[in-house]
Each structure stands twice: as structure tokens, then as C-alpha cells.
Amino acid sequence: MTTQKNNTSAAKLQAVKGMNDILPKDMPYWQFFETTAQATLKQFCYENIRTPILEHTDVFVRGIGEVTDIVEKEMYTFIDQLNQESLTLRPEGTAACIRAVNEHHLIYDGAKKLWYQGPMFRHERPQRGRYRQFHQLGIEAIGFKNPDADAELIAFCASLFERLGILKNLRLEINSLGDSSHRQNHKVALLAYFNQHLDELDDDSKKRLSSNPLRILDSKNPDMQTLIENAPRLIDYVDGEAREHFTQFTNLLDALGIVYQLNPRLVRGLDYYNRTVFEWITSELGAQGTVCGGGRYDPLIAMMGGKDAPAVGLAMGIERILELVKQNQTIETPAVDIYIAYEAIAQNLAMQTAQFLRNIKELTQVYLHLNPKESQSFKAQFKKANQMQAKFVLILGEEEFKSNIFVLKNLLNGEQQTFKTREEVAAFVLNTKAVTTTIY
Ligand code: HAM
Secondary structure, three states, X not given: OOOOHHHHOOOOOOOOOOEOOOOHHHHHHHHHHHHHHHHHHHHOOOEEOOOOOEEEHHHHHHHHOOOOHHHHHHOOEEEOOOOOOEEEEOOOOHHHHHHHHHHOOOOOOOOEEEEEEEEEEOOOOOEOOEOOEEEEEEEEXXXXXXXXXXXXXXXXXXXXXXXXXXXXXXXXXXXXXXXXXXXXXXXXXXXXXXXXXHHHOOHHHHHHHHHOHHHHHHOOOHHHHHHHHOOOOHHHHOOHHHHHHHHXXXXXXXXXXXXXXXXXXXOOOOOOOEEEEEEEEOOOOOOOOEEEEEEEOOOHHHHOOOOOOOEEEEEEEHHHHHHHHHHHOOOOOOOOOEEEEEOHXXXXXXXXXXXXXXXXXXXXXXXXXXXXXXXXXXHHHHHHHHHOOOOEEEEEOHHHHHHOOEEEEEOOOOOEEEEOOHHHHHHHHHHOOOOOOOOO
């Protein structure tokens, strides 16, 4: 096995570039997101699915499309040395989810609404809001043909973003990619247009002219934006049932009072989409402002070997959402309810009392001072309790131990109370209603 030279010496080991540690100080935000998202998902009756982080490379090549940025340049792919299989760290969740749905025949008895959350991997150039390991919450509504499923996904986002306090910072952009015949007609027009402007195309786009001209519209190259702006619009080629589907979708959004903008340039970067596509975007995060994207992908399930079933889904980038949440509010680590400070003689009692208090589910945080023998004077213990913003300190010193009493000090108002039993201590703390009831 080969390791990097500086990793074999005593040099400090570092995380891979673009792959971040999530530290305890960030955890209140993650837990706020997760508890809020899970409560909202439950209300909308989505079921959780968890798929492996590694899949056969084909899952993504067939699922996402060969001529996409993700498959062409961004996948972490390697050959499993044991059996020479090509494996890939998942760059997104949809293809993996559909692989699992097909493998386990999950829609044999009807449509399913699924959600997942976890790390995804893309070999992109790291910058603010763009990482090589990032986290998505994804939802897939599988087996639903009509636009009410599309609208329900948007309604879910609106509820979740409102609860996270960021709906006001986001705009919803929508478009329709129509059906394959519409995209074919548009492609002819697009090819004619780009061929007339060959000298304005960058190298990437020239390559895509023959393989996948729609992807040229996805280009972020600033020099090509005017060219892209004036290109034929796919939405103008969408008619018949697909047009009707889009009209019903927008009618439902209107009925829900959800504000949106039609963006005819919105094509999304993955090949599996048809009909509805959408993105939730903010202008407050710099260049990486898309916090959520999705759309309909009716042909994908059959393309991946399953039965012919329509579907629509989305995924949101949790890091981007949390950055927006942080700009709006501070979420503190919840304070400790009871800090148990004790002297060595009372160690058994302190441990037993901590165990008793921790068995009361309403007391979410009971901190037991460890190591009272090693220079941990009461003064030092109180200092720590204050630093941790504990609400109460339960004092079990030699004196209290010998007199068989529990002394409880309220650090918020300085009042001190004496109790005979630990049950009385617990009842008093719970009665003050100062305990933390939410875990995040
Ligand atoms: P996507 O647009 O590739 O769609 O990714 C969804 C979201 O993931 C983006 O809007 C962004 O917030 C976040 N994201 C993507 N790449 C990065 C990155 N390198 N660093 C940080 N955040 C990132 C999908 O993945 C589709 N599977 C969505 C979907 C589900 N469509 C249908 N069902």
C-alpha cells in the first residue's frame, strides 16, 4: 500500500481538501435542520430509505447520463482490487435510490414517497458552498404521474424553509423540459443556432455540440452567457400533454400561494429530467446560491431496468441551507440542566444520583464532573458549571455527604435549596420549568 510521503512522518494529518469535519459547535445547526426536516417529512408521509455510499459505477453512468459534468469529471471512481469491479462513491442520491427501488420491487404494490439523507461526493473545485463531500436531503415520489406530486414537493420545501426561517431568503425558479419529442425539436433549433456561433463556443461546449447540446445551456462560462441568453428556449417547444402538465403544476402553486418565477434557461445538470424542473435559489451565498434542485424523471426507472413508472424528486444541499440559517439566527448548544459537583468521598453517591437523574427523560442534560480527586476543587467545578451555563449545580461535598442531604444551587438567581432525597431534587428542577425540552 502506498501512502503520501508526509503522512508517514509525524506531520499533522489533515482532512482531504473539500471534505469537512462537522464540529460540535456546528451541531446545534445540524440537529435543528434534522429534527425540523424529519418532523416535516413525517407530516407529508415520506418514508426513509438508506442506501450504501458505494455503488457500481454503472448506476450513476446510466442514471445521471454519460455526457454530464458529474459523470465526465466529478465522480470518485476506483476499481475494487478484489474482483475488478468499478465502484463509485455516490455523487447524488436519485440513481442509487432508484437502483434500490428496482432491486427490492418497492413499487410493485403502488406508488412510494421516499426520503434519504447523507454524504455525497463530487470531485469539484472546492470553494464557499461547494465541497467534495457534502450532504443532501433528498426526496423521491415514485409512481406519481400527475402534477400534484410535483406541487406537493414544492409545498414540502415551502413548509420546511419557513420553519428554518429562510423562506424569505429564497426564490423558486421553475421550467418545463417537455417530453423527448419536444427536446428533439428544440435540439435541432439549438444545433442550428450554436453552429451559427461556433467561434463563440468554448472547448467544452464545442465537444457537447455533437454529444449533448442542451448541456451547453448549463455552462457557467461568463463569456458565453449572452450567447446562451439568446438561444432558442426549450419551453417554447413544449406542447400537448406536457404543456398541460406544466400549466396544472403552476395552477396548483398559485392555489397554494407559492410564489415562483419561470426561468426558461433552467435545464438542470443531470440527464434524467423531463417535464417539470425547479430550483430554490438565494442571492445571499455568493456563487453557490442553489440550495435545492429537482424535477420529474419519468423515463429513469425503466432505463435502470425497472418497470415503467413516472417519478419526481428533489435534493437540497444541507451545508448551503445551514449557512443561510446561520445568517438569520444563532442556535446555541442547549445549556446543561444539572451539573453534579462532588468531592471524592461522595463519588458512589454522585454516580448513582447522575444515573437516577438521567433516567428521567425530561432532564435532557445532566453533567457529572469526572475526576474529583485530581485538583478539581469545588471552585474549579463551579467555574466549569458557569462556563457551561448550567442551570443548577447539585453539590455533594463531604459535608453534604455526611449529613445525608442534597444541596442544589440555582446558577441563574444564586438561590440555594436543601433536599433530603434525590426524588425531591428532580421534582424541584422539573417544577421550575427551566429544563431543556428540545434536543438539538
Ligand atoms: P443537484 O442539483 O446535483 O441535484 O444537487 C442538489 C443540491 O445539492 C444542489 O442544489 C446543492 O444545494 C447541493 N450540492 C450539489 N453539489 C454540491 C457541492 N459540491 N457542494 C455542496 N452542495 C452541493 C441532485 O443531486 C438530484 N439528485 C436531485 C433530485 C432528486 N432530482 C430528482 N430527485
